[in-house]
Amino acid sequence: MPIRTPVAKLMLFGATGDLAQRMLLPSLYGLHADGLLPEGLTITGTARSEHSDASFRTFAKQALDQFLPEDRKDEKAAKTFLERLQYQALDATDLDHYKQLAEKVGDVSGGLAIFLSTAPSLFEPVIRGLESAGLAGETVRIGLEKPLGYDLASSREINDTVASAFPEERTFRIDHYLGKETVQNILALRFGNSFFEPVWNARGIDNIQITVSETVGLEERAAYYDGAGALRDMVANHMLQLLALIAMEPPARFDGSAIRDEKAKVFRSLRQIAPADAPLMSVTGQYAAGASGGQIVRGYIDELGKPSTTETFVAIKAHVDNWRWQGVPFYLRTGKRMTTRRSEIAIQFKPVPHSMFSNRGGLLQPNALIIRLQPEEYVQLLVMAKEPGLDRDGIRLREVPLNLSLDSEFAGTRRRIAYERLLLDLIEGDQTLFVRRDEVEAQWTWIDAIRAGWIANDMKPKSYASGSWGPSAAIALTERDGVTWQDD
Numbered sequence: 178m179p180i181r182t183p184v185a186k187l188m189l190f191g192a193t194g195d196l197a198q199r200m201l202l203p204s205l206y207g208l209h210a211d212g213l214l215p216e217g218l219t220i221t222g223t224a225r226s227e228h229s230d231a232s233f234r235t236f237a238k239q240a241l242d243q244f245l246p247e248d249r250k251d252e253k254a255a256k257t258f259l260e261r262l263q264y265q266a267l268d269a270t271d272l273d274h275y276k277q278l279a280e281k282v283g284d285v286s287g288g289l290a291i292f293l294s295t296a297p298s299l300f301e302p303v304i305r306g307l308e309s310a311g312l313a314g315e316t317v318r319i320g321l322e323k324p325l326g327y328d329l330a331s332s333r334e335i336n337d338t339v340a341s342a343f344p345e346e347r348t349f350r351i352d353h354y355l356g357k358e359t360v361q362n363i364l365a366l367r368f369g370n371s372f373f374e375p376v377w378n379a380r381g382i383d384n385i386q387i388t389v390s391e392t393v394g395l396e397e398r399a400a401y402y403d404g405a406g407a408l409r410d411m412v413a414n415h416m417l418q419l420l421a422l423i424a425m426e427p428p429a430r431f432d433g434s435a436i437r438d439e440k441a442k443v444f445r446s447l448r449q450i451a452p453a454d455a456p457l458m459s460v461t462g463q464y465a466a467g468a469s470g471g472q473i474v475r476g477y478i479d480e481l482g483k484p485s486t487t488e489t490f491v492a493i494k495a496h497v498d499n500w501r502w503q504g505v506p507f508y509l510r511t512g513k514r515m516t517t518r519r520s521e522i523a524i525q526f527k528p529v530p531h532s533m534f535s536n537r538g539g540l541l542q543p544n545a546l547i548i549r550l551q552p553e554e555y556v557q558l559l560v561m562a563k564e565p566g567l568d569r570d571g572i573r574l575r576e577v578p579l580n581l582s583l584d585s586e587f588a589g590t591r592r593r594i595a596y597e598r599l600l601l602d603l604i605e606g607d608q609t610l611f612v613r614r615d616e617v618e619a620q621w622t623w624i625d626a627i628r629a630g631w632i633a634n635d636m637k638p639k640s641y642a643s644g645s646w647g648p649s650a651a652i653a654l655t656e657r658d659g660v661t662w663q664d665d
Contacts, residue, residue: 182288182605182606183215183218183288183604183605183606184215184218184287184288184289184290184316184318184604184606185215185217185218185219185287185288185289186218186219186220186221186282186283186285186287186288186289186290187205187218187219187220187221187289187290187291187292187600187604188220188221188222188223188282188289188290188291188292188312189201189220189221189222189223189292189294190223190224190267190269190291190292190293190294190295190303191224191293191294191295192222192223192224192233192264193222193224193226193228193233193236194224194294195397196294196322197222197240197294198240198243198244199240199244200594200596201292201596201600202237202240202241202244203240203241203244203245203594204594204596204597204600205220205258205600206241206245206249206254206255206258207249207593207594207597208597208600208601209254209257209258209261210249210251210254210258213601214261214601214604215604218261218604219261219262219263220261220262220263221262221263221264221265221278221281221282222237222262222263222264222265223264223265223266223267223278224266224267225266225267225268225269226266227266228264228266229264230262230263230264232264233262233263233264234259234262237259237262238255238259241255263281264281265277265278265281265282269295269299269302269303269306270299270302271306272305272306272309272310274306275306275307275309275310275312276309276310278306278310278312279310279311279312282312285311285312285314285316285317286316287316288316288317288318289312289316289317289318290317290318290319290320290603290604291307291312291317291318291319291320292320292322292600292603293319293320293321293322294322295322297324297325297326297327297331297335300335300338300339301338304338304339304341304342304343307342308342313342313343315347317343317347318343318347318348318349318603318606319339319343319347319348319349320349320350320351320599320603320611321339321348321349321350321351322351323350323351323352323414324401324405324409325350325617326621327404327405327409328621328624328625328628329618329621329622329625332617332618332621333618336614336617336618340614345613345614346608348614349602349603349608349611350611350612350613350614350617351599351611351612352414352415352418352611352612353595353596353599354414354415354418354419354550354595355418355595355599355610355611355612356594356595356596356597356598356599356610357550357551357595358554358583358593359548359549359550359551359554359583360418360419360422360550361610362548362556362583363419363422363423363522363548364422364431364436366548366556367423367427368427368428374427376526377501378501378502379501379502379503379504379505380527381526381527382505382524382525382526382527383505383525383526383527383528383543383660384505384506384507384508384525384655384658384660385420385423385505385506385507385508385522385523385524385525386507386508386509386510386521386522386523386525386655386662386663387416387419387420387423387507387508387509387510387521387522387523388510388511388519388520388521388523388662388663389411389415389416389510389511389519389520389521390510390511390512390515390516390517390518390519390520390646391511391512391513391514391515391518392469392470392513392514392515392516392517392518392644393513393514393518394464394469394474394475394477394480394513394514394643395477395480395481395513399480399481402487403481403485403487404487405487406487406488406489406491407461407488407489407490407491407511407512407513408461408488408491408624408627408628409624411491411511412491412493412509412511412624413620413621413624414612414620416509416511417444417620417623418440418612419522420443420495420497420507420509421439421440421443421444421616422440423522423524424443424497424501424502424507425439425440425442425443426439426442426501427439431609432609433607433608433609433611436609437608437609437612437613437616440616441613441615441616441619442499443497443499444616444619444620444623445619446497446498446499446502447495447496447497447498447619447623448495448496448497448498449622449623449626450493450495450623450626450627450630451626451630452629452630452633452634453630454630455627455630455631455633455634455636456630456634456636457494458493458494458495458654459491459492459493459494459627459630459631459636459654460490460491460492460493460639460647460648460650460651460654461488461490461491461631461636461637461638461639462488462489462490462491462512462638462639462640462641462647462648462650462651463476463477463478463485463486463487463488463489463490463638463639463640463641464476464477464489464490464512464513464514464640464641464642464643465477465640465641465642465643466479466642466643467514467642467643467644467645468643468644469514469643469644474514474643474644476640476643477489477513477514486637486638487638488638489512489513489514489638490510490511490512490513490515490638490641490647490648490651491509491510491511491512492508492509492510492647492650492651492654493508493509493510493627494506494507494508494654494655494658495507495508495509506658506660508654508655508660508662510647510651510662512641512647514643514644515644515645515646515647516644516645516646516664518551518552519549519551519552520549520550520551521547521548521549521550521663522547522548522550523545523546523547523548523663524545524546524547524548525543525545525660525663526543526544526545526546527543528541528542528543529541529543534572534574541561541574542559542561542576544558544559544560544561545558545559545663546558546559547559547663553582554582554583555580555581555582555583556580556581556583557578557579557580557581558578558579559576559577559578559579560576560577560578560579561574561575561576561577562574562575562576562577563575598610599611646662646664
């Protein structure tokens with residue numbers, strides 16, 4: 178079956194879990210309501226929970242009622258969507274259960290896409306079970322939800338297991354950030370506009386900052402998060418993918434191979450942080466009690482209920498050692514219980530080489546390009562403009578923003594959640610927005626070196642108050658270079 182051929186069937190592992198309720202089922206409903214799912218596509222849910230087809234449809238209906246926006250609810254569309262659903266309970270460690278699953282799914286000669294969201298410890302039994310039941314043949318492709326390991330060794334082990342049944346062209350590794358509209362707009366901004374390219378390099382850019390901040394604490398993720406921490410949870414996938422999109426060379430065409438080839442080159446060019454440099458190039462933190470969202474909140478250890486040295490904040494100074502980016506620092510920062518919820522890329526351009534304006538004319542600020550991914554979605558260019566007036570004492574300049582709000586500019590177009598695009602691409606076989614194995618392993622190689630440096634220097638997370646921008650050492654990380662975090 179050609180890889181870009183739409184499949185006739187979809188299978189959801191973990192179909193009764195939180196991700197399915199909040200994201201997957203509403204996303205599939207949205208695609209169905211807009212007539213984007215292949216006609217006749219059946220969706221088989223599977224999990225440990227016992228359900229009949231009818232009770233699973235009731236479960237799915239409740240998820241749609243709870244998580245769909247009001248303006249997307251349509252009783253007729255919901256009814257016909259639910260008719261696509263069926264269910265088979267599964268113990269992932271019992272091979273006999275896969276035979277029953279295969280019988281439920283039926284003939285897969287028309288193509289089957291599997292969305293696998295499960296604990297890493299279950300990857301091997303699931304892959305073996307699918308193989309034993311004839312659900313891993315040439316007409317079957319698989320989508321893998323993270324976490325895909327916790328270091329290079331475990332990632333290779335998982336990838337080897339998957340590759341034994343599913344070759345790379347039938348493996349779709351999911352990073353939901355790549356499905357976000359604004360993330361894809363990075364490519365449009367860079368490669369669809371000629372005026373950026375001449376300055377999109379070390380000659381024109383002073384530094385780049387990537388911030389992904391959250392106001393939430395552990396919520397329901399305590400068991401996973403305490404074993405992962407901010408570096409593995411956010412930097413190892415989402416943030417490095419954003420860095421790659423900003424730093425990559427222009428691909429020859431917009432397709433999976435060309436784009437992922439260029440991203441992989443960026444990851445291979447990331448300068449390894451040696452153990453001796455880890456204290457200067459990275460900062461770790463852990464949130465303490467404080468105020469968040471107008472509420473007094475507990476610290477991480479109190480929320481967790483036991484001592485822990487897991488980092489909930491990390492800041493890193495990174496370098497991409499190639500011709501385009503030599504000498505340009507990339508500052509990465511992510512954390513929980515921070516001041517605001519924000520995902521943002523700030524590109525700080527170099528100042529003009531000479532100012533013709535007097536000191537009384539105001540301080541000349543370098544231009545900056547701000548790409549906000551969430552909660553608002555916009556692109557903002559900060560430029561210098563003249564203040565109105567007669568200028569008797571000299572021209573006065575002020576920094577002003579040129580704004581492109583994607584929320585307002587495309588107000589008449591429905592903004593899709595990331596999983597809608599990723600699920601449709603999985604169904605249709607388009608790998609452009611999925612992550613290739615060599616990317617994953619290059620990312621983990623870089624991450625593992627940082628963790629080795631933390632261990633070698635016995636670096637423990639520094640405490641920071643909930644509701645702040647992290648430990649003060651993160652400010653020093655940039656200020657040593659004369660750079661200030663973009664916090665406005």
